[in-house]
Amino acid sequence: MKKTGKLMVILGLCLMLTGCTDSTQKSAEPQLLLGFSQLGSESSWRIGNTRDIEEKADEYGISLMMENANQKQENQIAALRRFIAYQVDVIAFSPIVEEGWDHVLEEARRAGIPVVLVDRTIRSEKDDLYVCLIGADFYQEGVSAAEYLLRKADRLGKDELHIVEITGTEDSTPMRQRHAGFMDRIAGDRRMQVLESVNGDFLKSRGAECMRYLLEKYGDEIDVIYSHNDEMTLGALPEIEKAGFEPGKDMVIISIDGGQEAIDILKAGKINCIVECTPMLGSTLMETALALKAGKQVKKETHPVEKVFSDEQDLSQIEPRGY
Ligand code: GYE
Numbered sequence: 546m547k548k549t550g551k552l553m554v555i556l557g558l559c560l561m562l563t564g565c566t567d568s569t570q571k572s573a574e575p576q577l578l579l580g581f582s583q584l585g586s587e588s589s590w591r592i593g594n595t596r597d598i599e600e601k602a603d604e605y606g607i608s609l610m611m612e613n614a615n616q617k618q619e620n621q622i623a624a625l626r627r628f629i630a631y632q633v634d635v636i637a638f639s640p641i642v643e644e645g646w647d648h649v650l651e652e653a654r655r656a657g658i659p660v661v662l663v664d665r666t667i668r669s670e671k672d673d674l675y676v677c678l679i680g681a682d683f684y685q686e687g688v689s690a691a692e693y694l695l696r697k698a699d700r701l702g703k704d705e706l707h708i709v710e711i712t713g714t715e716d717s718t719p720m721r722q723r724h725a726g727f728m729d730r731i732a733g734d735r736r737m738q739v740l741e742s743v744n745g746d747f748l749k750s751r752g753a754e755c756m757r758y759l760l761e762k763y764g765d766e767i768d769v770i771y772s773h774n775d776e777m778t779l780g781a782l783p784e785i786e787k788a789g790f791e792p793g794k795d796m797v798i799i800s801i802d803g804g805q806e807a808i809d810i811l812k813a814g815k816i817n818c819i820v821e822c823t824p825m826l827g828s829t830l831m832e833t834a835l836a837l838k839a840g841k842q843v844k845k846e847t848h849p850v851e852k853v854f855s856d857e858q859d860l861s862q863i864e865p866r867g868y
Contacts, residue, residue: 577838578608579831580628581663582638585616587747588776589804593868594639594664594824601827607834618642625649629656635834637661642716643668650674659837663826665718676837679829682848683719686820687726689853690771690799693818696857697797698736706768706797710742711755711781713773717747719822723773723801740766745777752780760788769797775807775819782815793817793856803854805866811854812863818855824868825849 579602583595595611602609610633614620618641628636629652636658640646646667653660654674662678698706710727713720724742731737740763745751752772759767770785770792772778778800785792792798793815800807803821810816829847836843854863 576606577635577834578610578631578633579834580610580624580631580633580636581612581830582621582624582628582636583611583613584621584639584641584665585614587616588749588774588802589806589868590774590776590802590822590824593804594826596868597825597827598663598830599827601831605828605831605835607831614641616641618645622646622649625653629653629658632656633658634838635659635661637663637830637834639664640667640718641665641714643718643721644716647671647674661830661833661837663830664824677833677843677845677847679826679833679847680718681822681851683722683822684726685848686719686801686822686851687723687728688730689726689820689851690723690801690818691727691730693820693853693855693857694731694737694769694771694797694799695734697817698734703768704736705738706736707763707766708737708739708769708771709759709763709767710739711745711752711759711770711772711777712742713745713747713777715744715746719747719801720744720773727771745772745780747774747776749776749780752777753784754780756781756784760784764788765790765795767796769799771799773801774822775800775802775804778807778816779810782810791815803852803866804868808854808860808863808866811856812860814856818853820853821851823849823851 586592612624636653647669650660660675662675664680666678712724743755745755782792790796798816799818800816801820801822803819807819811819833843
């Protein structure tokens with residue numbers, strides 16, 4: 546074959562392999578590559594959050610590398626390292642716990658890749674390991690839960706209310722802040738007596754286990770259950786009924802998230818109050834990623850606006866929740 550013939554064959558092969566046949570296709574290439582490490586699939590909140598991020602990446606024409614860490618920090622660290630090796634434009638992740646990210650985030654910084662925290666934050670001596678945080682104000686969620694309880698206590702007219710708390714994953718931001726906001730807000734009200742806080746890891750199965758333990762230990766002494774997410778609440782409710790109590794009547798049930806299943810149970814009167822925590826963070830994440838790629842400044846913290854749903858309101862008007 547002549548030299549020019551060979552060249553044509555090679556060129557043809559290249560075009561077949563890359564699929565880049567003309568400039569119109571080239572301009573349809575994604576404008577940005579985003580690596581996102583999701584922490585797991587422990588709740589309908591998390592599943593809704595994953596879905597929203599996938600859908601919004603699609604809408605914004607952003608190419609998404611999504612990895613699910615199945616509730617393990619080491620899997621998240623490994624995913625972040627893969628994103629760095631792949632030289633993505635922006636890294637985003639939802640840290641399962643707050644501590645232990647310094648090394649990998651320094652690696653990202655050295656590689657010049659901006660890091661966005663989604664949903665949860667980290668704790669570190671260094672304050673320049675991430676660019677910004679997009680997530681709920683969990684402290685305020687705890688305060689809102691407590692404020693509902695204070696109003697409920699007024700309505701019930703009781704001198705004392707015995708509270709048990711089922712908390713989320715140890716050392717996670719929502720666990721720390723939902724606990725702190727609630728405890729700070731009830732402190733100083735003599736009626737509020739906390740019997741015990743137990744760790745339910747944000748899981749339905751652990752919510753059930755915790756509830757069995759609490760019922761065995763305190764029985765009808767329990768007046769209030771404050772659960773850090775819907776999934777644990779959904780695990781706890783059948784245990785309360787099995788023990789012969791009516792949730793929502795014999796015991797005040799307070800939950801956080803506001804997924805559809807829990808909202809339906811709130812409407813049926815077995816949950817008294819749900820503090821909303823929205824998983825719909827995808828649009829803000831995509832806009833932030835695009836701004837970072839364009840070299841623009843972004844806000845250090847963005848919190849979505851959230852509501853409280855409770856037996857104090859007409860619940861028939863709640864829109865379908867989408868998670
Ligand atoms: O409340 C819970 C999930 O970090 C806000 O994690 C999130 C929490 C959410 O497992 O259901």
